[in-house]
Amino acid sequence: MNILEQHNLIDDNTLAVDCVCNQYAAINSLSDLEALPKNIKITEMLVLGSGSNFLFTQDLPRFVAHIKPRKYITQVDNLVVAWAGTVWHDLVMWSVNRGLGGIENLALIPGLVGAAPFQNIGAYGVEIKDVLVWVEVYNWQTGLYHRLSSKECMFSYRHSVFKYHEQPWIISRVALDLRNNSDINISYQPLSDYFEETGKEVTYANVAAAVTQIRQSKLPDPEQLPNAGSFFKNPVLNDQQIRRIQRRHKDLPLFPTTSDQPEAYKTSAAWLLEQCGFKGFREGDAGFYDKHALVLVNHGRASGKELLKLANQAKRMVKNKFGVVLEEEVRVM
Numbered sequence: 001m002n003i004l005e006q007h008n009l010i011d012d013n014t015l016a017v018d019c020v021c022n023q024y025a026a027i028n029s030l031s032d033l034e035a036l037p038k039n040i041k042i043t044e045m046l047v048l049g050s051g052s053n054f055l056f057t058q059d060l061p062r063f064v065a066h067i068k069p070r071k072y073i074t075q076v077d078n079l080v081v082a083w084a085g086t087v088w089h090d091l092v093m094w095s096v097n098r099g100l101g102g103i104e105n106l107a108l109i110p111g112l113v114g115a116a117p118f119q120n121i122g123a124y125g126v127e128i129k130d131v132l133v134w135v136e137v138y139n140w141q142t143g144l145y146h147r148l149s150s151k152e153c154m155f156s157y158r159h160s161v162f163k164y165h166e167q168p169w170i171i172s173r174v175a176l177d178l179r180n181n182s183d184i185n186i187s188y189q190p191l192s193d194y195f196e197e198t199g200k201e202v203t204y205a206n207v208a209a210a211v212t213q214i215r216q217s218k219l220p221d222p223e224q225l226p227n228a229g230s231f232f233k234n235p236v237l238n239d240q241q242i243r244r245i246q247r248r249h250k251d252l253p254l255f256p257t258t259s260d261q262p263e264a265y266k267t268s269a270a271w272l273l274e275q276c277g278f279k280g281f282r283e284g285d286a287g288f289y290d291k292h293a294l295v296l297v298n299h300g301r302a303s304g305k306e307l308l309k310l311a312n313q314a315k316r317m318v319k320n321k322f323g324v325v326l327e328e329e330v331r332v333m
């Protein structure tokens with residue numbers, strides 16, 4: 001295994017910030033995983049996929065195991081099994097092109113398959129937990145593999161066991177139950193509008209194409225404008241908070257949470273930020289995207305610290321104006 005010292009991750013995170021890690025190894029296969037040194041402590045390791053959900057604010061005194069993109073998908077016992085390095089969108093397209101449904105609403109989410117269970121990726125009313133059957137993890141300290149069932153993954157909104165408890169685990173493979181008779185969910189307004197306006201047939205492939213088109217019109221491509229997608233989670237509000245905010249803001253957007261909290265409502269973090277004037281706001285090279293206030297962007301050479309300073313400023317303003325504490329979706333280190 002080729003271990004690099006003092007490697008700069010600027011090309012390995014979609015916010016394109018400078019960050020030097022102590023040690024770095026590229027992981028292309030299971031045998032690369034198995035070659036990792038066994039004596040690395042949990043707090044000294046960092047598993048990196050395509051770096052689309054990180055904000056690095058300082059150099060990392062860590063060993064970075066960098067899963068590199070490499071497509072490997074098979075069908076085993078009616079399950080679709082993908083290697084952690086498979087690009088997520090490639091897995092979506094592989095599935096819909098074979099007439100298999102279940103993840104078409106998750107088209108074009110950046111990143112690799114191995115990271116998808118970590119925060120239970122979701123979009124347009126669907127989360128990976130809806131179809132996930134098991135996750136295989138490699139324990140770099142023991143050299144053993146384990147399988148976790150969906151239940152053991154403890155999924156909830158942008159959350160999983162992988163976030164709750166740090167373990168010496170690297171996700172190596174993911175198995176999904178994708179079927180040719182899965183229900184299609186176009187309940188989200190932009191999707192239902194798309195099919196009404198275009199009159200297209202509602203198929204898995206057409207839903208993936210629609211989601212791709214809608215996302216491209218709303219979100220900046222990290223290659224063109226470095227970003228990490230939604231910087232904050234959509235906050236869940238209790239009845240009291242809703243009533244208090246609605247006294248001044250009758251137009252407060254509310255939508256049901258996913259099944260883990262059926263009685264609760266989420267609001268739009270983008271709307272809260274917009275009300276505080278952050279849509280398109282810029283300080284030096286750090287800014288919020290002008291078409292979507294939830295997306296923190298790097299207009300050039302902003303450092304991780306500058307981006308974090310702006311994010312914290314926005315967080316404070318939202319807290320002062322609405323009494324709502326925003327929680328980061330992106331992993332800040």
Ligand SMILES: Cc1cc2nc3c(=O)[nH]c(=O)nc-3n(C[C@H](O)[C@H](O)[C@H](O)COP(=O)(O)OP(=O)(O)OC[C@H]3O[C@@H](n4cnc5c(N)ncnc54)[C@H](O)[C@@H]3O)c2cc1C
Nearest residue numbers: 049050051052053110111112114115118121122171228229
């Ligand atoms: C433009 C844009 C739009 C986005 N839209 C969405 C969206 O709609 N929905 C959504 O849920 N997310 C969205 N994201 C966030 C991001 O795409 C997802 O979180 C994605 O799963 C991250 O994949 P990655 O390979 O880049 O992981 P990284 O950013 O490299 O890592 C993310 C986390 O997963 C861990 N991790 C990565 N690989 C492994 C592994 N093999 N084993 C164990 N841990 C691992 C890392 O340690 C880290 O904590 C968006 C991001 C961008 C830039």
